Amino acid sequence: LATYKTLEPAPESIETERLLLRPYQPGDGEAVLEAIAESRAELGRWLSWPEKIQSLEAAEDLCLRRRAEWIRREDLTYGIFLKNSDRFLGATGLHSPRWDDRAFEIGYFLRTSATGNGYMTEAVKALVEMGLNALAANRLDAWIEPENHASIRVAELVGFTYEGCLRNFQLGTNGKPADYNVYAIVP
């Protein structure tokens, strides 16, 4: 572990065949708001934070806070952009990093108009590779509700292993206790 967490090496961009992944930067709020606005029904079923993003200011604030957390290495969120058009498609990232243990939690969402193209599988594969190599991760895990079949499929396609089910782990977006499946990748 570096003495100074801010000096932990983490790539500022990741390129795949079709995608560019990079941390949010000032001005991204507009595209992020547009993506969330078109996807509220699909995101809101599984994630609680999109509901809070209802204005340009809220979206820009989200991007700037993620950017600040990135610099502090408290969260490594990457926006996902289509390489040939710069279109914002969604995000994936390594959250709640436990640097001492080199363990990271992976998350992802795609705007609804971009689903069905395999983009997230491509993005998460690249993020996992980065985590295992550049960050020397010992563990990457994903916490997914058992009914979230699209998300589970992404985890499976990337190569995550099902480890078990945490029953009533936390409240779902409907306010009722929800089960979470744990999927993980280790080197």
Ligand SMILES: CC(C)(COP(=O)(O)OP(=O)(O)OC[C@H]1O[C@@H](n2cnc3c(N)ncnc32)[C@H](O)[C@@H]1OP(=O)(O)O)[C@@H](O)C(=O)NCCC(=O)NCCS
């Ligand atoms: C999870 C999410 C990123 C997946 O996006 P996607 O566009 O479906 O991803 P892909 O196009 O890469 O498809 C992945 C696989 O899921 C499958 N899939 C998609 N929707 C499905 C569904 N409702 N049921 C079963 N499988 C499904 C696809 O067929 C594909 O598998 P295949 O290649 O074997 O055919 C997207 O649905 C999303 O943003 N959901 C809301 C946010 C969320 O749930 N995030 C994860 C929280 S844990």
